Amino acid sequence: MLIETHAHLDYPDFANDFDDVLRRATEAGVTRIISIGTSVESSRRAVELAEKYPNIFAVIGVHPTYALQAAEDVITPLRELAKNPRVVGIGEIGIIEVRVCLYQHGVRERKKFTIR
């Protein structure tokens, strides 16, 4: 049994041949795929995919790259999404990565997300 633990199946790259992607993964022995949301919207899409396909599960979160564009309150919608039984984790929230991303964008302000 193989488990793909970090995929972004909600990305538009897969829109045209999504079923083919899943078929090829199954043929290669991948029995489960964890699709990671990178924003609240992306997390919603990951949950929708997990609800639709029994071999897909969702991880939700806001990737540091999208943190500056995110709404002030991402915790409330993520907390709601986290109640879904198809959600198996919170991800894409690395603090070190936030610093790197903000440095790369020349931004001094930091957004801080704390999940309690």
Ligand SMILES: [Zn+2]
């Ligand atoms: Zn990722």
